[in-house]
Amino acid sequence: MKNYKPLRNVSRRRFLALGGGAMAAAAGLSALPVNRVLAYNDLLAPNQATLPLTFDMVATDGWIALPGSLNPIPGVTTSYYPDPYAAANGNQQGQTTYIFGFRQVPTGTDPLSLKGQAQASAPLLYVNENTDVTIRLTNAGLQQRPDLVDSHTIHWHGFRNAIPLFDGVPEMSISVPIGQNFTYYYKPINPGTYMYHCHFEDVEHVHMGMTGVIFVRALQNTGMMRSNPADPINSTLVPAVDSTNTPIPLARLAGGPASSPLGYVYNDGLQPTDPNSSAYDREFTIFLSEVWAKAHYNDAHIQPTDWSEYAPDFWLMNGRCYPDTLAPSSNPLVAPSDPRLQFQPISSLVTANEGEKVLLRAVSLGYQQSSLNITGIDLRLVGKDAVFLRSNTDEALRTGIPRINPVNTEFSTNTIYIGPGESVDAIFIAPTFSGGTGTSGLGYDTYLFYNRNFANSTSGSSSSYGGQMTEIRIYPAGTLQSQTAPNY
Numbered sequence: 001m002k003n004y005k006p007l008r009n010v011s012r013r014r015f016l017a018l019g020g021g022a023m024a025a026a027a028g029l030s031a032l033p034v035n036r037v038l039a040y041n042d043l044l045a046p047n048q049a050t051l052p053l054t055f056d057m058v059a060t061d062g063w064i065a066l067p068g069s070l071n072p073i074p075g076v077t078t079s080y081y082p083d084p085y086a087a088a089n090g091n092q093q094g095q096t097t098y099i100f101g102f103r104q105v106p107t108g109t110d111p112l113s114l115k116g117q118a119q120a121s122a123p124l125l126y127v128n129e130n131t132d133v134t135i136r137l138t139n140a141g142l143q144q145r146p147d148l149v150d151s152h153t154i155h156w157h158g159f160r161n162a163i164p165l166f167d168g169v170p171e172m173s174i175s176v177p178i179g180q181n182f183t184y185y186y187k188p189i190n191p192g193t194y195m196y197h198c199h200f201e202d203v204e205h206v207h208m209g210m211t212g213v214i215f216v217r218a219l220q221n222t223g224m225m226r227s228n229p230a231d232p233i234n235s236t237l238v239p240a241v242d243s244t245n246t247p248i249p250l251a252r253l254a255g256g257p258a259s260s261p262l263g264y265v266y267n268d269g270l271q272p273t274d275p276n277s278s279a280y281d282r283e284f285t286i287f288l289s290e291v292w293a294k295a296h297y298n299d300a301h302i303q304p305t306d307w308s309e310y311a312p313d314f315w316l317m318n319g320r321c322y323p324d325t326l327a328p329s330s331n332p333l334v335a336p337s338d339p340r341l342q343f344q345p346i347s348s349l350v351t352a353n354e355g356e357k358v359l360l361r362a363v364s365l366g367y368q369q370s371s372l373n374i375t376g377i378d379l380r381l382v383g384k385d386a387v388f389l390r391s392n393t394d395e396a397l398r399t400g401i402p403r404i405n406p407v408n409t410e411f412s413t414n415t416i417y418i419g420p421g422e423s424v425d426a427i428f429i430a431p432t433f434s435g436g437t438g439t440s441g442l443g444y445d446t447y448l449f450y451n452r453n454f455a456n457s458t459s460g461s462s463s464s465y466g467g468q469m470t471e472i473r474i475y476p477a478g479t480l481q482s483q484t485a486p487n488y
């Protein structure tokens with residue numbers, strides 16, 4: 001057995017020096033790709049498959065809007081919610097709640113100028129398998145808490161091939177101090193749905209909102225596959241075919257024709273017409289989190305929080321409570337259509353034409369279990385924690401090599417049961433439109449998608465406003481155009 005030298009033998013000065021070296025190494029990496037901020041419409045550009053991607057992100061604090069109001073705390077002149085400091089801040093428009101969070105930096109903008117403008121949930125990031133990806137993270141500090149000198153990191157949760165330097169665990173590598181930046185580098189080889197969060201003082205920073213979704217699009221979208229799926233590192237890329245050597249169509253995401261599916265969740269080796277295919281026509285992320293109003297108030301008012309008393313008041317989808325979950329997505333880099341939701345840009349409204357295959361990428365970074373329910377629609381759970389649940393017998397037959405997961409554990413349900421740090425990929429086929437003006441009377445059929453724990457689909461507010469709830473709206477065939485981005 002090797003005699004490893006424990007890290008605690010490294011002096012603090014030596015540890016910081018190591019971190020400094022890592023920063024210098026990473027500074028070289030930022031020269032790799034041209035800095036490219038993703039406007040929403042170019043996320044689906046056909047050439048995305050071959051481009052290196054750079055995300056420019058800032059970590060800071062900010063304010064978001066939650067519904068209703070809590071009862072005042074007995075004996076206290078102010079309530080935890082809405083936070084009086086939110087209203088006192090001159091540029092707030094209906095915001096109620098203090099957060100820590102991330103935000104994407106527009107091209108040409110000084111990241112430090114975005115201090116105090118974090119969003120919830122964090123920017124939705126998506127990248128292609130086998131592509132160089134860099135994320136430059138700048139720590140702009142906290143506008144509301146100049147006394148705090150917290151660093152921040154990006155930890156890609158569940159990602160199976162990050163080296164410690166880029167894994168964002170501050171005890172194991174480095175974190176980003178105020179006024180500094182660090183560039184993370186990844187080359188993903190495992191498609192699926194993940195989440196990212198700050199790992200610095202993580203109980204607090206995760207709950208305060210430094211959380212979001214990142215997903216990896218399958219190589220098969222581009223019409224390619226690995227020559228040896230069991231050994232992705234040493235594989236060459238070859239044209240994607242099924243077990244009969246018939247080519248699998250290029251996805252629309254990679255420039256395929258309108259008759260192709262929008263994408264494939266996993267490298268399934270199947271034709272999109274195969275009922276076992278992971279092909280889909282529309283995709284939506286549903287990010288679950290919670291807000292404990294007292295903890296958020298405490299951070300804004302320089303008070304300590306005993307996290308063992310955890311008792312959330314609000315349950316959120318993509319950083320919003322129902323009915324705000326239904327409001328459209330907005331590009332956070334341009335002026336918002338609704339100033340109240342300007343720091344909560346991601347919609348949870350699911351829309352589809354009848355017969356389309358709809359992919360839900362559900363992720364939780366709350367601290368409680370959730371069970372999301374759709375009444376009247378069967379969900380096919382094809383992936384869990386970025387693992388394809390169906391054994392790829394076709395691929396195994398063709399290559400002679402079984403997949404990582406040799407057993408088919410895919411199943412149908414109408415409930416997604418999901419815990420903290422877990423992700424689920426579920427596909428449903430949009431049911432037949434009921435005709436006329438639909439069950440809504442507005443030209444579409446409405447299905448509720450909500451947390452089955454009723455307390456979590458309402459909220460701690462005194463109003464009847466909800467929490468983790470949204471709608472699925474099904475339109476007659478041909479009504480909706482092709483998606484331009486997830487959650488649009």
Ligand SMILES: [Cu+2]
Nearest residue numbers: 152198200205
């Ligand atoms: Cu942080």
